[in-house]
Amino acid sequence: MAKTQKVSFKLNGKPVEATVEARELLIYTLREKLAHTGPHIGCETSHCGACTVDLDGMSVKSCTVLTVQCEGAELTTIEGMEQGGALHALQQAFHEEHGLQCGYCTPGMITRAYRLLKENPNPSEQDIRKGIAGNLCRCTGYQNIVKAVQSAAKKLAAAR
Numbered sequence: 001m002a003k004t005q006k007v008s009f010k011l012n013g014k015p016v017e018a019t020v021e022a023r024e025l026l027i028y029t030l031r032e033k034l035a036h037t038g039p040h041i042g043c044e045t046s047h048c049g050a051c052t053v054d055l056d057g058m059s060v061k062s063c064t065v066l067t068v069q070c071e072g073a074e075l076t077t078i079e080g081m082e083q084g085g086a087l088h089a090l091q092q093a094f095h096e097e098h099g100l101q102c103g104y105c106t107p108g109m110i111t112r113a114y115r116l117l118k119e120n121p122n123p124s125e126q127d128i129r130k131g132i133a134g135n136l137c138r139c140t141g142y143q144n145i146v147k148a149v150q151s152a153a154k155k156l157a158a159a160r
């Protein structure tokens with residue numbers, strides 16, 4: 001039987017623990033053991049960004065992060081974006097600007113945009129396009145995704 005170990009980290013502000021094999025991928029732990037199915041599995045090779053989560057202030061593709069690397073870390077997934085029942089400005093903007101079609105890329109796209117706006121609260125269109133370059137939308141709805149990020153950036157700036 002494969003050797004397992006306990007890993008503890010904060011997930012959307014709450015302490016969690018999982019027993020994992022050394023080879024277990026974070027996306028698997030999140031979805032299958034911690035019931036966080038917001039991050040999606042797409043390519044499993046670090047190309048599509050559907051599995052993007054925020055790990056200690058960085059956007060990472062959870063299909064290529066080992067869960068054991070997350071000991072003591074702070075993780076945010078799409079499930080952690082809303083606060084007290086209110087949608088995050090990015091979630092609201094994706095809704096209002098029709099920034100999604102099938103929705104498969106959306107959790108990863110919003111989670112990536114969340115970090116992008118933390119790093120650059122006033123991004124140009126080019127900054128946004130470059131910032132989400134690691135997240136693919138197979139429905140090719142990039143125009144409205146960019147508009148949604150621009151709209152959220154404005155709302156967040158007005159609220160500051």
Ligand code: FES
Pocket residue numbers: 040041042043044045046047048049050051052061062063064
């Ligand atoms: S599933 Fe992780 S990048 Fe595609």
Ligand code: FES
Pocket residue numbers: 099100101102103104105106136137138139140141
């Ligand atoms: S909305 Fe379908 S993959 Fe992006």
